[in-house]
Amino acid sequence: MSNELRTYYAFTRTPFTREIAASDLHHHGAHAEAVARITWCIQERGLGIVTGEVGAGKTVATRAATTNLDPTRHTIIYLPNPAIGAIGIYSMIASTLGGIPKFRKAALIAQACDLLAIEASERRRTPVLIVDEAHLLDRNQLEEIRMLTNSQMDSRSPLAVLLVGQPTLRRQLKLGTFAALDQRVTMRVSLTGMTNEETASYIAHRLAKAGRGDFVFTEDAIALIHQTARGLPRAVNNLAYLALTAAFFAKKTTVDENAAQKAITEANAE
Numbered sequence: 001m002s003n004e005l006r007t008y009y010a011f012t013r014t015p016f017t018r019e020i021a022a023s024d025l026h027h028h029g030a031h032a033e034a035v036a037r038i039t040w041c042i043q044e045r046g047l048g049i050v051t052g053e054v055g056a057g058k059t060v061a062t063r064a065a066t067t068n069l070d071p072t073r074h075t076i077i078y079l080p081n082p083a084i085g086a087i088g089i090y091s092m093i094a095s096t097l098g099g100i101p102k103f104r105k106a107a108l109i110a111q112a113c114d115l116l117a118i119e120a121s122e123r124r125r126t127p128v129l130i131v132d133e134a135h136l137l138d139r140n141q142l143e144e145i146r147m148l149t150n151s152q153m154d155s156r157s158p159l160a161v162l163l164v165g166q167p168t169l170r171r172q173l174k175l176g177t178f179a180a181l182d183q184r185v186t187m188r189v190s191l192t193g194m195t196n197e198e199t200a201s202y203i204a205h206r207l208a209k210a211g212r213g214d215f216v217f218t219e220d221a222i223a224l225i226h227q228t229a230r231g232l233p234r235a236v237n238n239l240a241y242l243a244l245t246a247a248f249f250a251k252k253t254t255v256d257e258n259a260a261q262k263a264i265t266e267a268n269a270e
Contacts, residue, residue: 005248012211016241025064026205026233028198031057034189038065042074042128042160045120046186047149049173050164051135055234056191058164059132066128075119077129082136086144093129113148113158120158127159135165139177146181193231196223202233203240217243220257228264239263 002014027035034050038061041048052058066076077096079089090112091101097115102108119127129148131137137145149157163169167190173182194202200222207216217225221243229235240255242263247255 015206015210016237026202028194031061034061035065037189041187045157045160047184048162048187050189051167051170052191055232057233075125075127079131086140116158130162132164134163135169196226199226217255221255221260224260242266
């Protein structure tokens with residue numbers, strides 16, 4: 001069906017898919033600010049908190065920022081799922097930095113810290129630890145992350161840390177239990193939904209990247225998609241694709257409000 005859709009609308013590739021290069025991402029206001037602040041946090045080897053609702057673009061902004069980094073001066077350590085536990089964090093650090101993780105916890109912690117120090121001081125690369133879904137981190141894991149950022153006795157940290165998660169992460173860190181970690185945070189970014197104008201620009205951008213410079217969606221369709229998705233990029237993306245397919249099956253050359261409404265009904269039925 002994708003081939004038929006591309007042919008019907010004269011696309012060079014299917015729009016609104018998740019497979020898009022970082023260089024082709026849409027840079028609306030909140031996204032651009034988040035990328036700039038994440039980049040600054042990495043340069044300062046700070047501890048950054050990136051939060052937002054599901055689909056707000058947290059991971060996308062982080063990917064955009066890290067893609068622009070000089071790979072000869074930075075090493076990315078990416079943890080997509082905190083379910084690996086506290087030991088798993090140290091194991092991931094050790095293996096990413098070229099070590100074979102030690103079996104015993106004390107030896108593993110020492111190994112990870114040594115490798116981080118070597119990466120920063122000898123190889124002149126900044127290790128960047130990115131923990132996605134960080135709102136799922138437990139108390140022990142958060143304490144280990146605090147210890148990692150404190151390994152040089154309050155001198156400059158050997159690594160930058162980005163905790164990326166839902167808004168509950170911010171509230172969790174404000175609890176007295178995590179005061180020591182919260183006080184070490186150097187950057188906080190909270191991603192919100194796009195404005196109606198930004199949603200229109202986002203849809204136009206994705207269509208242009210698919211080879212259509214003209215506007216396929218009507219203003220009413222965009223307004224309905226924006227209102228339903230609350231401007232959250234992932235939801236806008238999904239609804240725009242469903243609306244496009246609805247218009248295709250109805251043999252329409254434009255995506256109108258009726259097609260957008262069908263998309264919303266279909267999304268709600270999933």
